[in-house]
Amino acid sequence: MEDFATHRDHLRAVAYRMLGSESEADDAVQEAWLRLARSDTNDIHNTRAWLTTVIARVCLDMLRSRTARREIVLDMPLPADSPGPEQEAILAESVGLALLVVLDTLTPAERLAFVLHDMFAVPFDEVAAILGRSTQAAKMLASRARHRVGTNQPPDSDLTRRRKVVEAFLAASRNGDFAALLNLLDPDVTARADASAAPSGTPTWLRGAKAIGRQALVFSHRAEHARIGLVDGDPAILIEPYGRLVTVLAFTITNGKIIAIDIIADPQRLEGLTDQAGDDLA
Structure with missing residues (x-):
């Protein structure tokens, strides 16, 4: 039409x-x-x-x-090779x-x-x-x-400070330190996973520090493939098994607390992030 x-x-x-x-x-x-x-x-x-x-x-x-949606599981499967919608x-x-x-x-x-x-x-x-x-x-x-x-308070602009928060989140996930995760997460933190990142195959949401902290613990056995990188100029966690970027965890941080996590696994979106994500902050 x-x-x-x-x-x-x-x-x-x-x-x-x-x-x-x-x-x-x-x-x-x-x-x-x-x-x-x-x-x-x-x-x-x-x-x-x-x-x-x-x-x-x-x-x-x-x-x-959305209240009937399944909770996000950070231990998501590898994304399919087929691209997402335009x-x-x-x-x-x-x-x-x-x-x-x-x-x-x-x-x-x-x-x-x-x-x-x-x-x-x-x-x-x-x-x-x-x-x-x-x-x-x-x-x-x-x-x-x-x-x-x-x-609403704007996100932190200090890159070094935000990197330290993301590093601490990765370390707490690796170590299974639930208390440390709760200390990093805002009580009303939200997490969103795109369709490729969610086991259900549809975009999913999760809200609350305890719920997201528990799911982050599942991430620990995949953390050996994770590193800190830059995505759109912001510190993020990049998951790269066998040297191939499959998932990005992007963070919104205010006053030293994580207020949102964006979990990206769609191949088309990742392709657009590759060049920036390749620049490690270390």
């Missing part, structure tokens, strides 16, 4: 900001296409607005279903892990209101219709989200 192709990049950008996952964003875009294909286009007067509403509702349902549009529109971490702390309704209105200028009456709430309620949701985003 020509109309859909015209709006695909916009829909991917909305879905990525809503979901924080490239593969899930692709799934949402595909679902929007299916719904358009099943609809009578003669009744659609503004295709972009109609599709934006559809993908927002799809993403809202996906956000609400990611160029999403990568070009990406907002960075730091903001995604903050967005993950919002409720689904707050996230939708903030993303649609503040990032894509969707009027509050349309946001309210998607949420099934009043316009005033939609404004309040966006205001709460805006406050949380605005007051």
Whole structure:
């Protein structure tokens, strides 16, 4: 459909900001296409607005279903050789892990209101219709989200300090030191694994220091293949069995505490990180 192709990049950008996952964003875009294909286009007067509403509702349902997701296991299998879905549009529109971490702390309704209105200028009456709430309620949701985003502390800028935290995380994982892991993790830390990194084959999330600390202990027997490297200018853990990069653990660190871990194993994403990851900090 020509109309859909015209709006695909916009829909991917909305879905990525809503979901924080490239593969899930692709799934949402595909679902929007299916719904358009099943609809009578003669009744659609503004295709972009109609599709934006559809993908927002799809993403809202996906956000609400995350509580039923399986927990992340850091002892992930090696990724498949086949590449993941196309990611160029999403990568070009990406907002960075730091903001995604903050967005993950919002409720689904707050996230939708903030993303649609503040990032894509969707009027509050349309946001309210998607949420099934009043316009005033939609404004309040966006205001709460805006406050949380605005007051969130930025990640540490000191590269040496961040490297020491990542080194300590790797050492604690190798040594099976649960107490040390808890000391490094923010109580509300989140971990996200892309589809290639998750045993279930779908992007997965985990929240909380104790839960993530327990899973990190499973990582210990793979730590012999791990080293500290640079990814996008930030310290990260690179897992390289037989000299081949298969997984990257990227960290967001604030005030010496890890507030987010991004687990990347998708071959296409790793290929884009290889050159920078090859520069060891040691």
